Amino acid sequence: KAGVTQTPRYLIKTRGQQVTLSCSPISGHRSVSWYQQTPGQGLQFLFEYFSETQRNKGNFPGRFSGRQFSNSRSEMNVSTLELGDSALYLCASSAKYYTEAFFGQGTRLTVV
């Protein structure tokens, strides 16, 4: 079974631009979560989607948004990028509630 796939692996963007990250979950998994990892703040929950509905959202500004498609693939978008958005963005998929999540290798975003 293929694992969680995130694309692209690396991105360099300029302040003020917007970016879209993609995540393909494990086949059959309907829950997709996104996390931001930075040296200062650690791993922080962004949001979670299940069957195309956002079920939970972390404490991030509205510049961070996401969506999930009918095939469970998910995208997250960050608009008006700031230097502080530089981070590793991790996507995780789960088969159902309260079970283990399987993570992708992440997208490393650098904002210059």
Add this chain to the structure above:
Amino acid sequence: AQKVTQAQTEISVVEKEDVTLDCVYETRDTTYYLFWYKQPPSGELVFLIRRNSFDEQNEISGRYSWNFQKSTSSFNFTITASQVVDSAVYFCALSEATNTGNQFYFGTGTSLTVIP
């Protein structure tokens, strides 16, 4: 307030030594789930174990063992006879049943270095 605390930021051990990684959690839920993940330099988080709040049995998987104690709100992880391949950052995480979805609260991680 921090829901998951990993007080050990960095640990170094010599190969074949045993090492215990500490995790203390905080929740008001009676039903919750605890996890350990390993993050090697490649970046992805690798799932190691899941425990629910009603199962306090300790678990052993090869060189890995976990000690869950509700009385002290701890879920510690021991690696026996450590190997260089165990070098990574280890995260403890909590998921609460009152959440509407899958949301993990992660600790700040413990960076383990195993010296050959």
